[in-house]
Amino acid sequence: MDILDILRAALQQALGPQAIVFALAAIGLNIHFGYTGLLNFGQAGFVAVGAYGLAVSVVTFGAPFWLGIVMSLVAPLVLAVILGVPTLRLRADYLAIVTIAAAEVLRFVFGSVEMKDTFGGSNGLNGFARPFQQANPYSSGIDLGIISFGRNDLWSLTVGWILVALCCVLVWALMRSPWGRVLRSIREDEDAVRSLGKNVFAYKMQALALGGVIGGLGGMFLALKQASVVPSDYSTLMTFYAFAALLLGGAARVMGPVIGSILFWFLIAGLGSFFSQSAGEGGWIPSVIMTDTQASVIRYIVLGLAIMLLMIFRPQGIFGDRREIAIDGR
Amino acid sequence: MDAEMTEQTSTTGPAGLVGVSTEPGSKKPDPIVVADNITRTFGGLTAVDVDHVEIQRGAITALIGPNGAGKTTFFNLLTGFDQPNSGSWTLDGKSLKGVAPYKVARLGMVRTFQLTKVLAKLTVIENMRLGATGQKGERFWAAPFKFLWGKQEDEVTKKADELLARFLLDKKREDFAGSLSGGQRKLLEMARALMVDPELVMLDEPMAGVNPALKQSLLGHVKSLRDEGRTVLFVEHDMDMVRDISDWVVVMAQGKIVAEGTPESVMADQRVIDAYLGAHHDTDLSELDEERLEAEVEAEIAQEEDAK
Ligand SMILES: Nc1ncnc2c1ncn2[C@@H]1O[C@H](COP(=O)(O)OP(=O)(O)O)[C@@H](O)[C@H]1O
Ligand SMILES: [Mg+2]
Numbered sequence A: 001m002d003i004l005d006i007l008r009a010a011l012q013q014a015l016g017p018q019a020i021v022f023a024l025a026a027i028g029l030n031i032h033f034g035y036t037g038l039l040n041f042g043q044a045g046f047v048a049v050g051a052y053g054l055a056v057s058v059v060t061f062g063a064p065f066w067l068g069i070v071m072s073l074v075a076p077l078v079l080a081v082i083l084g085v086p087t088l089r090l091r092a093d094y095l096a097i098v099t100i101a102a103a104e105v106l107r108f109v110f111g112s113v114e115m116k117d118t119f120g121g122s123n124g125l126n127g128f129a130r131p132f133q134q135a136n137p138y139s140s141g142i143d144l145g146i147i148s149f150g151r152n153d154l155w156s157l158t159v160g161w162i163l164v165a166l167c168c169v170l171v172w173a174l175m176r177s178p179w180g181r182v183l184r185s186i187r188e189d190e191d192a193v194r195s196l197g198k199n200v201f202a203y204k205m206q207a208l209a210l211g212g213v214i215g216g217l218g219g220m221f222l223a224l225k226q227a228s229v230v231p232s233d234y235s236t237l238m239t240f241y242a243f244a245a246l247l248l249g250g251a252a253r254v255m256g257p258v259i260g261s262i263l264f265w266f267l268i269a270g271l272g273s274f275f276s277q278s279a280g281e282g283g284w285i286p287s288v289i290m291t292d293t294q295a296s297v298i299r300y301i302v303l304g305l306a307i308m309l310l311m312i313f314r315p316q317g318i319f320g321d322r323r324e325i326a327i328d329g330r
Numbered sequence B: 001m002d003a004e005m006t007e008q009t010s011t012t013g014p015a016g017l018v019g020v021s022t023e024p025g026s027k028k029p030d031p032i033v034v035a036d037n038i039t040r041t042f043g044g045l046t047a048v049d050v051d052h053v054e055i056q057r058g059a060i061t062a063l064i065g066p067n068g069a070g071k072t073t074f075f076n077l078l079t080g081f082d083q084p085n086s087g088s089w090t091l092d093g094k095s096l097k098g099v100a101p102y103k104v105a106r107l108g109m110v111r112t113f114q115l116t117k118v119l120a121k122l123t124v125i126e127n128m129r130l131g132a133t134g135q136k137g138e139r140f141w142a143a144p145f146k147f148l149w150g151k152q153e154d155e156v157t158k159k160a161d162e163l164l165a166r167f168l169l170d171k172k173r174e175d176f177a178g179s180l181s182g183g184q185r186k187l188l189e190m191a192r193a194l195m196v197d198p199e200l201v202m203l204d205e206p207m208a209g210v211n212p213a214l215k216q217s218l219l220g221h222v223k224s225l226r227d228e229g230r231t232v233l234f235v236e237h238d239m240d241m242v243r244d245i246s247d248w249v250v251v252m253a254q255g256k257i258v259a260e261g262t263p264e265s266v267m268a269d270q271r272v273i274d275a276y277l278g279a280h281h282d283t284d285l286s287e288l289d290e291e292r293l294e295a296e297v298e299a300e301i302a303q304e305e306d307a308k
Helices: A003-014 A017-035 A043-060 A065-087 A092-111 A130-134 A151-175 A178-188 A190-195 A200-226 A236-249 A256-278 A292-313 A322-326 B002-011 B071-078 B101-106 B124-131 B146-166 B182-195 B212-227 B239-245 B263-268 B270-280 B290-307
Strands: B031-042 B045-056 B060-064 B086-091 B109-111 B200-204 B231-235 B248-253 B256-261
Touching (some): A003 A017, A017 A151, A017 A178, A017 A200, A017 A236, A017 A256, A043 A065, A043 A236, A065 A092, A092 A236, A151 A178, A151 A200, A190 A200, A190 B101, A236 A256, A236 A292, B045 B071, B045 B231, B045 B248, B045 B256, B060 B071, B060 B212, B071 B086, B071 B200, B101 B109, B124 B146, B124 B182, B182 B200, B182 B212, B212 B231, B239 B263, B248 B263, B248 B270
Parallel strands (some): B060 B231, B109 B200
Antiparallel strands (some): B031 B045, B031 B086, B248 B256
16 A cells, blocks of 8 residues: 555545635635524535536627636526525525525536537537636646646635635625624524614625635635536536535634635545555455455545544534534534 | 692602503603504514503513513614614604614613623723713713823723622622623623613613622612613513513513513413413513423323223
8 A cells, every 4th residue: 555645545535626716615605604694505506507507608698808707706696595585585595595406406417418409418618718727827837746737726725715715705804704603693693783784684685795716716716727617517516515615624714614624625535545545456445345446435435434523523613613513503 | 840740750650550451552751752553573583563562661660571582672663773674663752763773872871781791891880981971082082182081082981890899799890791601791791781871771681690689779779770760671581570660561472462460460460370370370481491491391291091
């Protein structure tokens, strides 16, 4: 078994584009769930409209690239308003149901044969990312010894991590402000906030929109990095991975979702590499216990177990404040 | 000018209540709240059925009545947290019908809750700061830029600290509100409501769970609210408090206003004794427990049987 190989696989993913996409999705979820207490189970939908907002504008409607970028920001905003207006006045669980359903509806519509001319069907859309690739200032890739990234990836990662950093700064600045205080108060008890003269609905809407747009940034980044959009990328799995990353890192902490996402992909890739080396031909685990195919999924079981244990022994996540969790709501 | 001043002081506040009729729904010389024909039903149960009530400005009015009389529901209706089946009501002559709770609060009518609603995972001082109105930093576009709201935040904090000191919570300033005792939560909620600078403060059982040593100073605070020119409407079971600080008492039973008047007159009113106080009007009602009632009923039954 090659420990270095496992580490290489893990680090490559932990710093790679997937970690960026999920960091952005989880930062958005952190605003929804961590700070405001909104249960958005359809973050994948926000990520998807961010990606398709860019792709559809440029490919289907022939808009210039910059307009595609603008649409990629506007689309999640519109989605937030459409989902928020009917549900944010209701109890919290309604939002959860509506968002998860909406995300699935969007994915099916984007992948549908009937709308193939607009959204490209199950093959998706491509050919919109040239201006992004042309803007690449690097002349070659980078080799850090243990891990290396090609020229294109290096450019994507630079842009991606800058986006993540900017979002973190924004969240930090917002959450230390009185605006952030209102959000956290809504999470605790929205009637108390109402009784003090705050328009709770408006704040929830702002939170939903902001978190959605940041999720949409994740979609925009993924679209640019892959130079294509494919509907199957935006399944409910994406939402739940983002939640896993958020809980891993610690909700209601600025860096929680970022560290969580990095760790999530580190573990997924590291465990994957570990088990694929361990099982099957030449591995130390006999195939009676674990076959090759089993080895490829066992990482999810282990990771799930790890998250469960974390929730039991450190429910606040890695960054959370133990004291906060120790307080019961009443 | 002078005449006007005296005219003012004689109709506003407790002074204006002198000689006011003690019939339910009586007119007040300077009402801040006027409610008409308010009804609220839950299924077949009529929780609130108030024909007419006026709350005198600048005075402390107590709303009393047995459990389930509809006091909390009436509070919810007045403040917009619940919608009545019928009726209309005004604050300062402005109709509040269909007005959202947060707008009601902004108009100067701020309430606390019977089941306290502190923001458990915020510190005490953050709870207080939230109460301040008109904060620039609560607007999304201004929020990221501290130089736009930092100064105002300092002012808000100063005001919050003063109130915390007044309510003896200054030692708890940095603690999470969720770690406070029941009585301290009541205090925090009241102090937080005052951050809004309300014209009318509505307190739902402010004394429940507050330790006896603190009660006395809390009574002082409520009185000082009146001295600052605010109006106070509170629900309370503690008869000592009602007698001690209220200028006017409104009695509810089964959703209706059955009597009102000064504390002395209400406690002597036969309707009140019938509806509510029974034979126990000398005792603190919160101390009435079922066991004692049962024992008394049993004693009565035994007496009747003896008489046979
Ligand atoms: N949300 C509700 N649903 C059904 N019944 C309610 C509701 N709120 C209050 N009630 C009923 O209305 C009556 C008045 O309750 P409440 O206003 O809480 O009384 P009080 O505060 O005077 O003790 C009670 O009989 C109570 O059971
Ligand atoms: Mg009550």
